[in-house]
Amino acid sequence: MLKFSYPSLDLNQNSIRLLRVNKGVWPSDVYCSLVEATTDPDEAVPYKALSYTWGAVEGKKGQLLSLPRIFVNNRVFPATDNLRMALSHIQDPNHDIMLWADAIYINQQDNREKGHQVKQMAQIYKNAEEVLIWLGPSNEEIRDLLEFATSVDQQAIGILIPRRSGQWASHCHDLMRNHYKDAKTPQNITALRQLLSRHWFKRIWVLQEVAMARSARILCGSSSCPARTFSLMPSFFKIPTTEHSQAVLDLMPRIRSNTWWASDRTLHNLLVKFRHSQATDKRDLIYALLSMSEDAYDSTRFYPSYEIKDSQVRMNTMFFLIFGRTHVPRAWQPRIPPEDLGLPLASLITNFFRQILENGGEPVNQVCDGFIQRLMRIELNEVQILHCLSTFLGIALMSIDLLHNWFIKRRPKLLEARFRDGCSELQHRTKDKPERIFTLIFEQEKVARRFRKMEFPILDRFENIENLSLPKDLDRHDRRVGFDSFEHFATH
Template sequence: MAFTYSDLKPGELRLLRPVSIREGTFMSLEMAQFERKRAPPYIAVSYTWGEENDMVTLRLNGRNFSVRRNLWFCLTYLSFHAQHSKARYLWVDAICINQGNIPERNAQVRVMDEIYKNAHCVSIWLGLDPDLEFYKPWIEGSVMTLDLDSFDKVTRLADHEYWSRYWVIQECLLARDIQIHCGRSMMSWADFQEALSLEANLRLLAPAGDSVITEMLDTKKHDALPLLLARNPTDGFSQRPLEELIIHHRHSRCKDPRDRVFALLGLIEDWERKSLERYFPNYSLSHDGVVVITLAHLRELNSTSVTLKSQKLFQGLGVESNERQRRLIAAAEDCPYYIGYDDEIIMSDEARQDRARYMGWDDGLEINQYEEVVEDGLQMSDNMSSGVYRCNIL
């Protein structure tokens, strides 16, 4: 009998506990629901989904559940690893989110950043030893028991397709701690950073916008470099403006071009995210609709002047055609859109000052004057019609 989901309440998540694993032949997991704020220590898994038509059946709460083969391998190794870890539970998006329930999926995508941020650690799965992948069709399940002789293939692993995925940006940058797995071998994020930076002759502590970093990103020497550069070796990740993130990760790829914005929302500063979350993520919007809202956001909130010369930004948004760029710029300029805060949102004085500095307001103004500017803008938007949804392209 196939597995069926029970409803997930607001503020909850599902976690997996390995029960029985027999390599290559059988896997049994238990899934339970917890409040996110009271969840036991868990490992959040970051991986590529794999081939859609290559499925394997496992047992989930005693019922059959189909997963892609790459995830089967991943769960096999990470389940063994979890037995010796403080975190005995796993979180995997393909299983812990009911992918057939659209409202639940949208709600869980909205809190994905919290799920990865609160995990005991994030385990990156880079598959089996690259040398074995070619032979996999001719090898039985025993392939999963083979070890890498060493982790001297770091540079090859840095070009694994995993690093080119858009959603892994958030999964990597928000993690408290990261472990990289390839088959039975494991490597810390710090060791991976050091090995790859030495090979690429890269200064990981260089400031944002450094010319060497910009040149390195444009060469696309390794797919893993944008993430290594975005995550400071000592301090982890600091929130960044959306425009900077879009440009920095412009070479990353995603199946759904709307994710070029949606997958970055958990990485931007809180006050900027608040102004966007009334619209995003929303998969009922077209790609053009998402781009128009984003351009209007950058113009209104960040005072960004977007022109046909903004090619790195458009590359990051997945818009290549000059004609399409021109049309979207015009639509964003005509769009009755205002970026602001809802009345019930209360900001700290420090947050207001940060926002004011970011928007170029006079630092000499008092806090209550910042409030007046926002309230005036909100009143103006209230007098308009219901906003972006009147744009022609939507």
């Protein structure tokens, strides 16, 4: 039998490959053929998308498996055991199925094609008629649990008015509480725990696959149930879930509008929330979140590329979080540990500034300028960031009073950066009359020198060109309280 090879794909278009799965029944071999299609909604053909995990079959530990073979375009395809089992159960005895699954449709050895396809994955799952969530083989307890979930779903649909889908969760909970008290059996609880422990609930990519789904279905062996009702089972059975598992359950169709999905989904918030997720390729821990975010979803600004190293992807990501773009000048080469991207944004910015200021030179001016421009566009929380920088520069107690007693109340409208005599100024100017100015002045040479000595640098002075009330516990004539100087000026 000839070795399988991929037909070429037009990477200049929104092209994808779909799999036509010929009709058949378990456990016969699965025969398929690749079909080129598009993600353009006006030209897309109906299909279903598969959400699964690569690797071995779960739930069959220690058992010898005799799995069907997968033939694609009349050639044996080297699919993993879990994918082979999934396809053999998905095939229909009466008609062919159009399906999408990444391991078959993306040439994993071609990084350019991989980036092109990953860039479209959100649209692929969004266009799918249904997302099939394969959790592996079944057993008697799992079959009973999924039958219970299906029964609840059917009754809920028969009662709930379709347009009131926002009440789906509360309605199903009432239904289970009032009519299914006997369902809380040890067998159902054990089955649910088994499913929640499967690797699918730890994968980073499932977040996007579920979040984009119009409709989704849980598959275990030959049993299935609607995902929207399955997602409510842990709370009904009072089974604790991990943060990641619950976040996935909260993304199911008809559920997500009343969960964390409806809150602030910036890329940074997603990185923090899913910092413990798993991915074979570490770059996917970032790429899988782009289309879900509210600030990085634009593929023209930040898009998956498997032609660059993991360290460069982290650097691009940090630069995007701070400056809103991914182009990193060569002069700026901060070292970004993977765990740093899960830090609070203010701490992330502090670490970035620490490395840039340590090196000194023109990059300091460029960084400050870009930073201020983003503050001007109100894309960062200026109070939080300035407070963090002041803390980092050794005047934490002072900055709390200054920022909260003066800065927040007056809300400066204009910001600008100035560079003079080896200093970098972050200046905040109001539109009030008389005009108020609040300036943070960094002396670059002093900052760099203190970094080399492994000491905390200091902010040389707060400068407000107008009468600024000082903290009550600070003697107006004492200018040395753990930092070089605090200067207070009045306009004349």
